[in-house]
Amino acid sequence: MQDMRSNYRLRLAMACGALLTVLTLSNAQSLTWLGILPGTNQSTAYGVSADGRVVVGASRTTAGLPRAFRWTAQTGMVEITNTLGSSNWSEAFGVSADGSTIVGYALNTAQQERAFRWTEQTGMQELGTLGGNQSRAYAAAATGTIVVGWSLDSNNQARAFRWENNVIQNLGTLGGSESWAYAVSVDGTVIVGTARNASGWRRAFRLQNNAMSDLGTLGGFESEGLGVSADGNFVVGASFTGAFNRAFRWSQQGMQNLGAISFNSAAHGVSVSGIVMVGTSQTGTGIQHAIRWTLLDGLQDLNQVYAGLLSVGSRLSEALAVSPNGRYIVGYGYNNDRRRFEAFLLDSWLSGDTDGDGCIDDGDLLTVLFAFGNQGGDADVNSDGVVDDADLLIVLFNFGAGC
DSSP states (O other): OHHHHHHHHHHHHHHHHHHHHHHHHTOOOEEEEOOOOTTOSEEEEEEEOTTSOOEEEEEEOTTOOEEEEEEETTTEEEEOOOOSEEEEEEEEEEEOTTSOOEEEEEEETTSOEEEEEEETTTEEEEOOOBEEEEEEEEEEOTTSSEEEEEEEETTSOEEEEEEETTEEEEOOOBEEEEEEEEEEOTTSOEEEEEEEETTSOEEEEEEETTEEEEOOOSSSSOEEEEEEOTTSOOEEEEEEOSSSEEEEEEETTEEEEOOOSSSOEEEEEEOGGGOEEEEEEEOTTSOEEEEEEETTTEEEEHHHHTGGGSOTTOEEEEEEEEOTTSOEEEEEEEETTTTEEEEEEEEOSOTTOTTOSSOOSHHHHHHHHHTTTOOSSTTOTTOSSSOSHHHHHHHHHTTTTTO
């Protein structure tokens, strides 16, 4: 009988321990300041993997010299070693959805900017140019085999490029002299950027099947394409309206003005299906604030939505990328605790909110149940690599939150 009581107490203690673990894991949204590299005093995050585990960007010295970094929760911020030549000049602008490939630019031994592609297996690989002495890579497709950016050509004019299998392709223009590619869809079939038209104006473009389309403007003469959804159906950026620059969301139905906090605004990233956009906008006093626009809530100042995550005097200045599911947002802000501008990673979902609609309900419960036993994905609420009892319990304990 004594043994039975002891076993019961042991199992009860284990159950209570498991419950405490679940409650610990069921915290709501989180904001992580990513730090800086040694010898630098500020940092910016430009890209994030689909699961939020890899963030890339640049950390700058007091002289403004940038050094590319890769951040994970396990390693913290680690410099991507420049093996092209110059030790203190590189920036990482994009990371593949699976987190394996990082792209950006670094100085070579001749002190010229060169687009690079980095993996743990290959290290930093130079992608070449279109005939000039400068190139930059801005984005990579899902597995990193396709890279886009821009390069100077032999006439010293900027041209958007697509790189694959060691071949760099000139994507042309909209009839003018220059173009720049900034984003690519998951499968690499849709490329987005900015190109000059025959009149010399800069216009947002979307390229598919080697055909470059002018996406128009919000009433002014110029626009700029900065981001594309994973499926390639939505483009975001900024357009001059005739008075201010305004963030836009483009679909086959046309270009939509996303508004602003007060003055100028720009959208830098967009989730799959165009549901969530992130970017920056100026307040009435001209200070940059990170913003988000959703189909449900419209334009939001992230400093207001996530005020509870910010210490007094801190702010989120620019949101520069968002994961395909709309959950993870990266950029830079002012970390008042450390008195510096610093890269951040924002997990914007309530724990257990698998679809990111702000409400933990039957839909989230079913998502976990149907994915039970699978590896990773949105149903992996605690991000331990497998959908199991722990994820189900987190949803159950938070059920009804945000609704």
